[in-house]
Amino acid sequence: MRKESVLVWFRNDLRLHDQEALCEANRKFEHVIPIYIFDPRFFQAQSFGFPKMGAFRLKFLIESVRDLQRNLQHIGSDLLVRIGFPEHVLPELAKQLNVKHIHFSEEAAPEERTIEQQLQEALIHHGILFDSWWQSTLCAKKDLPFSIPQLPDVFTKFRVQVERNWNHTPPLPAPTHLPTLPANAQQAIAENQFPPYPEIQTDQRAAKKFVGGEQAAIDHLNQYIWQKEWIATYEETRNGMLGEDYSSKLSPWLALGCISPRFIFSEVKRFEATRLKNKSTYWLIFELLWRDYFRFATLKYGAQFFKLGGIKNIAPQLIENKLLEKSWCEGQTGFPFIDANMRELRHTGFMSNRGRQNVASFFVHVLQQDWRIGAAWFESQLIDYDPCSNWGNWCYIAGVGNDPRKDRFFNTAAQSERYDTHGEFMKYWCPELHEIPPRYLHRFFEYSETTIHQLGLTLGTDYPRPVCSFIATTH
Template structure:
């Protein structure tokens, strides 16, 4: 391949360790980077919410501005287009006289469908579409199974993958880009132009998330080297308050502003220069979980989005919209659940511990359709990753990759374990702090009768939240 090439940026919004961009530069004389705003990503879901909400969209816009700035620093620019990629990309390829289009390979149905339609339009006119795998720590071609044989239990996958598979080296960041300006690059749209409203992130948020690889690399450096948090990551990762109980890399990983292999190489450098312990291993362990859900999505395809999940089960759940709204608004009367839901609503983020608990509560206690919860997270989360989100919800709902049948999170014991002093609950439910002389009290045992009846009571004449919270005070 020679002449001009398009690099279609998707969930790989970076210059560092970008194999797609590297290959385009190596094989082409001129490279035209482009990002396409697909209107389907901002359409309403069945819950009458935008598929991409304001928090994630703002993070995306910041990431694209940073990508544009970085491309300009090496003599290029980012072409912005709006419309369905299967129309926009072939048209742009003709405009610039491209002989090839390079893009990262995705694994979910909608994205694969777009890839196929683009290829069908490019191939007859002699333009090649080259799709490159670069979304995971371990390359799909290096794991010791064909995709259809990837184990359905993570521990089995991890043991074999760790033993056999080597992480490929990162590729260098390009220092210049052989690109000219063939067409109007266009401005990056505003939230309003995408049909969204700006939402101010609550000052109580764990971190002032800023999109883009510059911010992502800065967070990596700060967390590992400046604050030296990696050495205790395993002990603190289940925290719920503050910037540094966990890495928060997920936001930058989700849209590809940060490469998982770059994180891995920094872990290895940290182990050489500072300490190698369970925490440094656990950081890599979490990246392997992320990989696993992507491989499972590739294996099972659309089943991860369906009510029966990858098990094709028949969960005993119902479409109770009133209960769902109580849950999503943080108005169930159960402080530990409500505090977590208020956090995601106010910031676009929630801890991993919180996500597991609110998902379990929706599906196991309220018995509400799990796909609604997954869809709500898709709208709200800054760090939404399609594979991790939907596979995790499969897992908690009991229709996914869980070796333990009927997994259940005891909300009371979880609250006692992870928020024993009630600091997290008071942080997000100030009403509890406003009651003089009272402290949050978590029973040591679950009030089984209350939880058994909660779905019925919440759907009927349930008391106002503060009244319901009063039984948690002493």
């Protein structure tokens, strides 16, 4: 063991379990100094005019960092917390604390990777050594059966090859003890900096009240798998939109790394071995592979994922109309299925996968807006925002990403009929539609204002007029 100190920079890996950067630090160095840095580029900057990080996510992030600090204190250590640019803060702190090594985890998205590069240059300049680990995916990068440039552009090809060559590494246990911080680091803790905690209330109607942190993540997984056994019906319920139980709701914790996908995998396998193995238990793993796929695809394509033409370099036809964009963001399009989903997002920071697919398709293919604006709004609003999953899925739906089909289009009326047959979801988020029979809700745009008025609803006053006449084509 080296009689030296190492800084462990936590990023989107806010956990103690399955934390190789930390475990290696603990194994090799006498002193381990954990640090988290709130980077203002992520919580103060704008993207297409929207704050990059809305209040729900900032709250969840602060809770997750506080939880990490508590967990580190329980095992004898603590957490330094700063606000600033990591590529400036870390070399300065290393100098101040007389540290010659830094450990951190690698990220996949270009902004995070640029910061990593700038940090590495600064560390080299100051003669500080560093090591990094890839620890955000279920399938380790080193275990992929192809190099990143050879990654298949179609998910199924990726999945089949990964499953055929599956080499599952079990998650690392959390360390039970860390050395106490050296005196200079203990002093530095007194200067910890947190952004103001947003005083935002979760809407009572939210599918789940998300609380950030590793402890809440593990409690939630236990509830989902072991206590309620909701996983046993995941495959049938996952397209739902109402309630806590229709899908795993693990995404906010996965996005910040409060829980590791390898840990989820091992719990699912344990459930399969001891209670039940079925299509549903497999399907959760299948979805985690989608998550992996978008991470590796982002590594492959980098900034191209964030350009209008996407990875296919196609120029979509756009209509310039700020009012359409605004009505979509605010859930005021006059299409109840779209509005209900968009209102849920605004009021809670969450939306189901079925909802996301539909509102994204509507924004791109019906309103013909720039998909990057929709993606930026999601980035701002989603509590589970993850650059790879968000921009990758948007690109996919816009027809400029990893979709082998060219015409991915969700017919809002047909989807509403199928997934909200009785209109419960629409009425839940648009209570002004309470008295309207479902068959009208699915196809408002097909009826005259007089017909709707006879049902007791005045369009333009009680509820918006549809922003466009909708022509269903496929699905």
